[in-house]
Amino acid sequence: xxxxxxxxxxxxxxxxxxxxxxxxxxxxxxxxxxxxxxxxxxxxxxxxxxxxxxxxxxxxxxxxxxxxxxxxxxxxxxxxxxxxxxxxxxxxxxxxxxxxxxxxx
Amino acid sequence: xxxxxxxxxxxxxxxxxxxxxxxxxxxxxxxxxxxxxxxxxxxxxxxxxxxxxxxxxxxxxxxxxxxxxxxxxxxxxxxxxxxxxxxxxxxxxxxxxxxxxxxxxxxxxxxxxxxxxxxxxxxxxxxxxxxxxxxxxxxxxxxxxxxxxxxxxxxxxxxxxxxxxxxxxxxxxxxxxxxxxxxxxxxxxxxxxxxxxxxxxxxxxxxxxxxxxxxxxxxxxxxxxxxxxxxxxxxxxxxxxxxxxxxxxxxxxxxxxxxxxxxxxxxxxxxxxxxxxxxxxxxxxxxxxxxxxxxxxxxxxxxxxxxxxxxxxxxxxxxxxxxxxxxxxxxxxxxxxxxxxxxxxxxxxxxxxxxxxxxxxxxxxxxxxxxxxxxxxxxxxxxxxxxxxxxxxxxxxxxxxxxxxxxxxxxxxxxxxxxxxxxxxxxxxxxxxxxxxxxxxxxxxxxxxxxxxxxxxxxxxxxxxxxxxxxxxxxxxxxxxxxxxxxxxxxxxxxxxxxxxxxxxxxxxxxxxxxxxxxxxxxxxxxxxxxxxxxxxxxxx
Numbered sequence: 001x002x003x004x005x006x007x008x009x010x011x012x013x014x015x016x017x018x019x020x021x022x023x024x025x026x027x028x029x030x031x032x033x034x035x036x037x038x039x040x041x042x043x044x045x046x047x048x049x050x051x052x053x054x055x056x057x058x059x060x061x062x063x064x065x066x067x068x069x070x071x072x073x074x075x076x077x078x079x080x081x082x083x084x085x086x087x088x089x090x091x092x093x094x095x096x097x098x099x100x101x102x103x104x105x
Numbered sequence: 106x107x108x109x110x111x112x113x114x115x116x117x118x119x120x121x122x123x124x125x126x127x128x129x130x131x132x133x134x135x136x137x138x139x140x141x142x143x144x145x146x147x148x149x150x151x152x153x154x155x156x157x158x159x160x161x162x163x164x165x166x167x168x169x170x171x172x173x174x175x176x177x178x179x180x181x182x183x184x185x186x187x188x189x190x191x192x193x194x195x196x197x198x199x200x201x202x203x204x205x206x207x208x209x210x211x212x213x214x215x216x217x218x219x220x221x222x223x224x225x226x227x228x229x230x231x232x233x234x235x236x237x238x239x240x241x242x243x244x245x246x247x248x249x250x251x252x253x254x255x256x257x258x259x260x261x262x263x264x265x266x267x268x269x270x271x272x273x274x275x276x277x278x279x280x281x282x283x284x285x286x287x288x289x290x291x292x293x294x295x296x297x298x299x300x301x302x303x304x305x306x307x308x309x310x311x312x313x314x315x316x317x318x319x320x321x322x323x324x325x326x327x328x329x330x331x332x333x334x335x336x337x338x339x340x341x342x343x344x345x346x347x348x349x350x351x352x353x354x355x356x357x358x359x360x361x362x363x364x365x366x367x368x369x370x371x372x373x374x375x376x377x378x379x380x381x382x383x384x385x386x387x388x389x390x391x392x393x394x395x396x397x398x399x400x401x402x403x404x405x406x407x408x409x410x411x412x413x414x415x416x417x418x419x420x421x422x423x424x425x426x427x428x429x430x431x432x433x434x435x436x437x438x439x440x441x442x443x444x445x446x447x448x449x450x451x452x453x454x455x456x457x458x459x460x461x462x463x464x465x466x467x468x469x470x471x472x473x474x475x476x477x478x479x480x481x482x483x484x485x486x487x488x489x490x491x492x493x494x495x496x497x498x499x500x501x502x503x504x505x506x507x508x509x510x511x512x513x514x515x516x517x518x519x520x521x522x523x524x525x526x527x528x529x530x531x532x533x534x535x536x537x538x539x540x541x542x543x544x545x546x547x548x549x550x551x552x553x554x555x556x557x558x559x560x561x562x563x564x565x566x567x568x569x570x571x572x573x574x575x576x577x578x579x580x581x582x583x584x585x586x587x588x589x590x591x592x593x594x595x596x597x598x599x600x601x602x603x604x605x606x607x608x609x610x611x612x613x614x615x616x617x618x619x620x621x622x623x624x625x626x627x628x629x630x631x632x633x634x635x636x637x638x639x640x641x642x643x644x645x646x
Contacts (some may be wrong), residue, residue: 014112034324034327037332038332048333050430052423052436053344053432054328054340054341056435056436059317061328066316070266071266073115073267103333
């Protein structure tokens with residue numbers, strides 16, 4: 001798989017950190033998916049109130065959430081997973097708060 | 106494709122554990138889900154033939170009026186159009202008292218113009234298969250079961266992604282290679298990989314949509330609070346087809362049923378109406394949903410157009426194939442891809458086979474885990490005890506999977522025998538299923554995986570063979586009958602029975618002749634201590 005040259009320069013082996021990565025993927029991944037879907041709802045085409053867009057927004061959550069939850073084991077350690085996903089969450093939720101406005105007059 | 110070995114090792118562990126945690130739940134979901142593709146033929150196979158002449162809609166208006174007069178409190182009911190025109194059911198209005206009522210009420214019109222109201226006693230096999238598919242048979246509230254399958258489906262997505270990651274490095278080398286050699290474990294792995302890879306798109310679509318179906322209430326609640334500032338209900342209501350319908354509950358005269366069909370036809374000539382669903386009938390707010398399908402579009406099981414029942418105006422087409430906006434059409438497509446409700450018979454059969462292949466995938470997955478956990482006697486220089494976890498998982502796999510298979514086959518066959526003899530056939534269906542399923546599980550743990558595996562495979566073969574046998578007996582036995590035009594049900598069951606019998610024979614051979622340190626070896630069977638003596642035609646028990 002890995003050839004000799006890349007093996008020489010390879011970083012430290014990936015740490016399993018099952019629990020910390022798993023919890024980060026499930027919880028922070030879900031929070032991130034909600035924020036991304038929310039951003040799509042508010043600044044995506046049609047605005048938040050387009051007919052039946054709500055259902056599409058709900059469907060968006062699942063692939064983002066589980067994509068993050070599946071791939072977050074690629075982080076070098078649980079700490080890395082929490083830092084990166086936590087940072088992404090802060091950015092996405094800040095953006096969502098900025099994008100939101102009162103829905104009903 | 107190069108992926109670091111430590112990453113592959115990590116994802117192999119992730120794949121193993123998500124698979125082991127969910128394999129048995131997913132087996133039941135997939136096996137029952139495969140059967141849902143043909144739940145209507147199954148229902149008809151069980152139901153005694155009744156002499157019904159194809160009706161016209163000439164008297165439908167009288168039926169609605171007479172039923173309204175007799176039962177003014179019933180304002181929501183359905184007129185099945187397609188079955189009445191095809192002669193599969195009489196012209197009747199049906200309604201239920203709760204959402205999943207197994208025994209709906211029906212009103213029919215006698216020749217003299219009087220209305221008879223009776224409670225129907227359908228077999229309910231379709232409802233059973235559907236509930237099993239959605240809840241794996243967890244009793245109690247539907248929400249509990251669907252939440253469990255939703256969580257299992259989420260783990261299943263993770264298992265799919267990790268399965269692809271561990272397969273990528275050897276993809277070119279191993280793809281579509283089935284090594285039938287002395288190494289049985291290698292062969293099972295190849296079967297598992299081939300099945301998984303060629304049906305990957307199907308599995309991803311099913312897994313992601315199943316998570317949505319199982320967990321959408323929780324996701325909506327979170328969206329409401331975080332994204333829509335607590336006003337999601339208002340957003341949803343603004344999308345409801347009924348948003349512009351008046352609340353006028355004063356009495357009003359409705360148009361005849363035929364008129365709705367005429368108007369739908371002029372709106373969309375390709376739309377094939379199936380039923381008319383009335384809401385608030387006889388009031389100023391009365392509406393009719395004309396349900397139907399249009400094979401040219403991806404729709405949820407059926408689409409509908411909402412019309413005013415008094416004035417016949419088209420109120421909403423957001424669920425009407427070809428008349429939806431982009432959001433609605435996209436979400437409808439997601440539904441259609443899960444249900445297989447597009448493309449007609451070819452897709453229906455493909456989904457049936459893919460569902461069975463999926464069940465086989467989870468079964469072989471569990472077998473792989475068990476085999477890889479096996480401590481071989483080669484290093485240990487003599488017979489070894491298998492670990493408790495291995496023995497329990499082996500017994501559980503055999504009991505749950507074969508209990509589900511045997512239970513479904515037996516309850517289908519029993520339905521035909523019990524039809525007309527009992528008053529609540531749907532309850533009997535559940536009783537037969539649970540008794541068989543729990544009995545098989547208990548049997549597997551009592552007898553151990555190797556003996557129970559063989560015995561329950563024979564039991565599954567016998568239970569499945571009972572379906573065509575019942576039809577054969579229908580030729581000679583009073584009280585039984587041969588269902589017209591449903592030879593397919595019998596043929597598929599026969600093929601299934603032969604498959605289970607072949608698996609039983611090969612499991613028998615392995616128990617006696619296979620490695621004696623396997624969980625599948627018969628106690629005291631004579632030993633040949635090499636792994637997997639004979640190439641097996643099927644993943645042997």
